[in-house]
Each structure stands twice: as C-alpha cells, then as structure tokens.
Amino acid sequence: MSLVFRPKHIFGETFSSLRRNFLMGFTAITTVAITLFIVGVFSIIVFDIQSVLSSIESQVEIAVYLKDNISDDLKVYIEDEIKDWPEVEEVIFISKDQALERFKTQNEGSDILKEIQGNPLPASFEIRLKDPQKIEQVALRFVDKDGGNIEGVDEVIYGRNYVKKLFSITAVTGTIALLIIIILVLATMVLIFNTIRLSIYARRKEIEVMKLVGATNWYVRAPFLFEGSFEGFVGGSIAVLLLYFLNRFLLIKGETALVETMRIKNLALLGTNNVIIFIYLAIILLGILIGLLSSGFALRRYLKV
Amino acid sequence: MNMIEFRNVSKIYDNDSVALKDINLVIKKGEFVFMVGPSGSGKSTFIKLLIKEISSTNGTIFIAGRNICNLKNNRIPQLRRNIGCIFQDYKLLSDRTVFENIAFALEVIGKPNYIIKAQVPQVLKLVGLFNKMDSLPHQLSGGEQQRVCIARAFVNRPPILLADEPTGNLDPATSDGIMKLLSRINLIGTTVVMATHEKSIVNAMRRRVVELEDGIIIRDQRRGVYGS
Ligand SMILES: Nc1ncnc2c1ncn2[C@@H]1O[C@H](COP(=O)(O)OP(=O)(O)OP(=O)(O)O)[C@@H](O)[C@H]1O
Ligand SMILES: [Mg+2]
Numbered sequence: 001m002s003l004v005f006r007p008k009h010i011f012g013e014t015f016s017s018l019r020r021n022f023l024m025g026f027t028a029i030t031t032v033a034i035t036l037f038i039v040g041v042f043s044i045i046v047f048d049i050q051s052v053l054s055s056i057e058s059q060v061e062i063a064v065y066l067k068d069n070i071s072d073d074l075k076v077y078i079e080d081e082i083k084d085w086p087e088v089e090e091v092i093f094i095s096k097d098q099a100l101e102r103f104k105t106q107n108e109g110s111d112i113l114k115e116i117q118g119n120p121l122p123a124s125f126e127i128r129l130k131d132p133q134k135i136e137q138v139a140l141r142f143v144d145k146d147g148g149n150i151e152g153v154d155e156v157i158y159g160r161n162y163v164k165k166l167f168s169i170t171a172v173t174g175t176i177a178l179l180i181i182i183i184l185v186l187a188t189m190v191l192i193f194n195t196i197r198l199s200i201y202a203r204r205k206e207i208e209v210m211k212l213v214g215a216t217n218w219y220v221r222a223p224f225l226f227e228g229s230f231e232g233f234v235g236g237s238i239a240v241l242l243l244y245f246l247n248r249f250l251l252i253k254g255e256t257a258l259v260e261t262m263r264i265k266n267l268a269l270l271g272t273n274n275v276i277i278f279i280y281l282a283i284i285l286l287g288i289l290i291g292l293l294s295s296g297f298a299l300r301r302y303l304k305v
Numbered sequence: 306m307n308m309i310e311f312r313n314v315s316k317i318y319d320n321d322s323v324a325l326k327d328i329n330l331v332i333k334k335g336e337f338v339f340m341v342g343p344s345g346s347g348k349s350t351f352i353k354l355l356i357k358e359i360s361s362t363n364g365t366i367f368i369a370g371r372n373i374c375n376l377k378n379n380r381i382p383q384l385r386r387n388i389g390c391i392f393q394d395y396k397l398l399s400d401r402t403v404f405e406n407i408a409f410a411l412e413v414i415g416k417p418n419y420i421i422k423a424q425v426p427q428v429l430k431l432v433g434l435f436n437k438m439d440s441l442p443h444q445l446s447g448g449e450q451q452r453v454c455i456a457r458a459f460v461n462r463p464p465i466l467l468a469d470e471p472t473g474n475l476d477p478a479t480s481d482g483i484m485k486l487l488s489r490i491n492l493i494g495t496t497v498v499m500a501t502h503e504k505s506i507v508n509a510m511r512r513r514v515v516e517l518e519d520g521i522i523i524r525d526q527r528r529g530v531y532g533s
Binding site: 208209211215 | 356358378384385392409415461
C-alpha cells in the first residue's frame with residue numbers, strides 16, 4: 001500500500017471543512033471541552049477522596065485500651081488470642097510509657113504537656129486488619145455477653161463511623177459521576193459523528209472519484225479521521241485549560257486544607273507524583289480517542305469503502 | 306494474451322432488474338471493442354463490472370488472467386489503477402480546474418508532485434487542452450469536458466481504457482476528434498472498450514463490435530458495423 005504522506009490532503013480539508021460547518025464543529029468542540037472538563041474535575045476529586053480514605057484506612061484500625069491494673073498473665077493471654085485471629089495483619093503493644101512518649105512528640109510545644117501530671121495514658125493493643133471491612137466483627141470480640149468489655153479491657157475504639165459513611169458516599173457519587181460522564185461522552189460522540197457525516201456528504205463527489213481512480217481506503221478515510229481527532233484534541237485542550245484555572249484558583253485551596261488538617265500526602269495537585277499531569281494528558285488523549293472513534297463510526301456508516 | 310474475459314457472467318440489480326445474462330466474452334490485449342446496443346441493454350453495467358464499481362451476481366471475470374470476482378477489498382485500488390475509465394456522467398469536480406481535476410487522479414494514488422507536474426501537461430497536450438488547463442469544467446464545451454475525462458483516465462497510462470458513451474451528445478465533428486484520440490491511445494497498445502449507441506461512429510471505425518440486447522450478446526463481429 002503506497003500511502004505517500006500528503007499534509008495538504010490530510011490537514012487541508014479539516015480547516016476548510018471547519019469553516020464550512022463552523023457551527024457544527026464549534027458545537028462538537030464545545031461539548032468535548034465541557035465533557036472532558038467534568039471528567040477532569042471528577043477524576044481529581046475521586047483521586048483525592050481515595051487518598052483520604054486510604055490514609056484513614058492505614059491508620060490504626062482497632063485500639064484496645066487496657067485497664068491500668070491488668071495482670072501480666074491476662075495481658076499476654078489477650079495478645080496471644082488476638083494474634084491467633086486470621087483477620088489480623090499485625091498487632092502492636094503500646095505500653096503506658098510508649099503512649100506518653102508518643103503523645104509528647106505529637107504535641108510538641110503545646111501547652112497541654114505542661115498540664116500533664118504522671119502518666120494518665122493507658123497501655124493498648126493496636127490492631128491492623130488484613131481487610132478493613134471486618135473491623136466491626138473483630139472489635140465485637142472484646143465485648144462480653146452483658147454488653148460491657150471483657151476483663152482487663154477499658155475501652156475499644158474502632159472504625160469510626162464516618163469512614164463507613166465516606167465509603168458509601170464515594171460509591172454513590174462515583175456511580176452517578178460515571179453515569180453522567182458516559183452520557184456526556186455519548187452526546188459528544190454523536191456531535192462529532194454528525195460533523196464528520198456532513199463533511200463526508202460535502203465531499204461525496206470527490207470521494208467517489210477518488211475511489212474510482214484507485215485511491216486506497218485509508219487514503220480516503222485519513223482526512224475524516226484527522227478531522228474527528230482534531231476536534232477531540234481541541235476540545236480536550238480547552239478542557240485542560242479550564243481545569244488548570246479551576247485548580248489554580250479553587251481546588252488547590254481545598255487540597256491545602258486537607259494537607260494541613262489531615263496530613264494527607266498523595267493528592268492530585270499537591271502530591272509528589274504529578275498525578276495532575278497524567279490527568280491532563282489523559283484528558284487530551286481521551287479527546288483524540290473520542291474523535292477517532294466517532295469519525296470511525298461515521299465512516300463505517302456513510303462511506304462504503 | 307486475454308486482457309478481459311467474462312465467463313457466464315450475470316448481473317441482477319437489487320431491484321431484480323436483470324442487466325446482463327450469462328455473458329461470455331474474450332477481449333485480447335491491444336484490441337479496440339465497441340459495446341453497442343439500445344439504452345438499457347447493459348453497456349454501462351458491463352463497464353462498471355470491470356472496475357468493480359459493482360460486483361457480478363454470477364460467473365467470473367478475469368483481467369489480465371486474474372479473477373477479479375474474489376478480489377479482496379484492499380486489492381481493488383490496484384485493479385482500478387490499471388484501468389482508466391471515462392464515465393458516462395463525466396464525474397469532473399466542478400470546483401477544480403482542468404489541471405487540478407487530472408492532477409487529482411494522480412495525487413490520490415500517491416504519485417509524487419514532480420511526476421504530476423510532468424505528466425498532466427503532457428496528457429493535456431495529447432487531448433488538445435493545454436491552453437485550457439486553468440479553466441473550470443463549467444467554462445468548457447461538452448466536447449472539451451469529455452476530453453478532460455479522457456485525459457484523466459489516461460494520465461496514468463493504464464493498459465486498459467474503458468469509455469462509456471464518450472461521444473454522447475456531441476456533434477459529429479467533435480465526436481470525430483474524440484474517436485481519433487481514442488484510436489491513437491489504442492495504437493500505442495492500450496486495450497480500449499467503448500460503449501456507444503451511435504451508428505455512424507461505429508460504422509466509420511470498422512472495429513470489433515459486440516452488440517447487447519436486454520443483457521444478452523446477440524452479435525460479436527470483427528470489423529463490424531452497427532446493425533446488420
Ligand atoms: N443501480 C441500478 N439499480 C437497478 N437497476 C439498474 C441500475 N443500473 C442499471 N440498472 C438497470 O440495468 C439495466 C442496464 O442498465 P445499463 O445502465 O447497463 O444500460 P446502458 O446500456 O448503459 O444504457 P444507456 O445506453 O442508457 O446508458 C437497465 O434496465 C437499468 O434499468
Ligand atoms: Mg450507460
């Protein structure tokens with residue numbers, strides 16, 4: 001197949017076609033931009049929520065505070081018991097001294113330290129689970145028949161409820177977001193499909209002659225595929241531009257707050273992994289892909305080559 | 306050598322109209338053949354089958370010994386590059402000049418610019434339109450447009466040239482010019498198949514005549530005339 005690269009052939013038509021169908025092309029590009037902008041915003045938010053969740057997850061899951069008067073035998077017995085449970089990934093014993101030490105480093109320079117007399121902090125077991133979903137099941141083993149705690153245990157703190165809520169909220173918003181995105185992507189594809197269909201129609205005589213004098217199918221298709229991906233590319237680039245400004249003036253503030261209050265490290269904008277660059281690139285690639293696919297469909301439908 | 310061979314070829318269009326019935330025909334390399342017959346007898350269908358613009362319903366068609374009926378889609382361009390075709394309805398692009406129309410046929414098959422610049426003026430001289438190369442089709446007379454079609458069909462020097470009514474609606478003098486042109490092209494070894502229903506032209510040329518009627522070959526004569 002001899003396909004001599006002819007820029008004029010592939011690119012030239014796109015611009016004359018965009019001029020011819022300005023309104024159609026403009027609408028298609030705008031829709032791509034809006035769609036991909038929303039995709040971008042959702043990706044950043046979902047990514048950040050994921051970071052927050054996993055950072056919460058990786059923190060202590062169950063803290064079993066022991067009574068000060070617990071006997072060594074009982075302590076060892078409980079520890080061995082915990083270690084035997086299959087759900088447990090790791091159990092760490094924090095003695096009263098260690099607890100105080102940790103409290104001091106966490107609150108360095110704070111006035112609270114001056115007010116502490118002796119060691120009011122309890123010793124504890126910190127249990128990490130293999131599967132955070134089992135947290136409730138495991139925590140309930142420290143509760144006896146009457147609803148109180150088993151002997152030697154003062155208090156059990158686990159899986160704060162908001163983690164659970166956060167899980168279900170993200171799941172629901174994620175599904176809704178996905179649905180909206182799918183609908184928008186489909187709408188985008190229909191619009192690009194239409195612009196390509198019009199271009200094919202405008203050039204039907206040329207296409208017929210091309211084919212009859214022996215142009216290859218790819219030669220005939222190339223300008224339309226380029227036109228579609230060009231519209232996707234421009235739309236994607238506009239989306240990235242919009243997203244960039246949104247990030248600079250709004251989202252970055254939210255992330256700063258997250259970093260300051262929760263010490264979350266791996267965020268989309270402020271993280272060290274340049275996640276946002278990948279999101280920008282993915283948006284542009286997605287735009288091109290949407291354009292290619294829609295023009296591909298239009299070609300299949302309207303160009304029997 | 307058999308340039309074109311039809312074996313039991315039939316063409317039935319989607320609406321059940323039978324355009325060709327069980328055609329058997331051999332055309333040798335370098336021949337000049339008239340396909341004659343009344344309107345609707347299947348002449349254009351015969352030509353369209355050769356460039357695979359349409360596919361036969363039954364039978365096999367060989368071009369230069371190659372069965373083109375089972376040709377894969379991506380081999381069709383190669384077939385068409387070896388067959389020049391002058392279409393009954395011209396198929397000139399109205400927004401392009403004479404030069405551009407002919408250059409277009411070379412461009413789309415990937416010929417480089419320097420070849421286009423050399424070959425287009427050459428073929429325009431052959432058809433006598435060198436001084437009209439910047440005109441648009443609608444600025445040309447019917448005979449001139451017809452010659453642009455010939456130039457476009459022949460610019461790539463194909464071994465086979467098909468002409469579907471190239472003298473339709475032209476006055477006798479102009480038709481004569483077109484026929485001289487086709488004869489010259491035939492003289493340099495090109496196999497020419499020309500569909501027409503004009504008696505005078507066929508009679509003047511004394512070439513092989515294949516007559517169709519309702520999609521059947523009713524006559525095949527060397528040095529024939531139109532009608533008996
Ligand atoms: N695309 C088509 N669909 C259905 N029937 C067709 C089609 N093209 C041609 N036919 C029919 O096939 C028959 C042969 O048509 P064809 O065009 O080959 O005739 P022709 O000999 O070229 O006529 P003319 O001298 O008028 O050009 C006619 O009866 C015509 O109605
Ligand atoms: Mg005809």
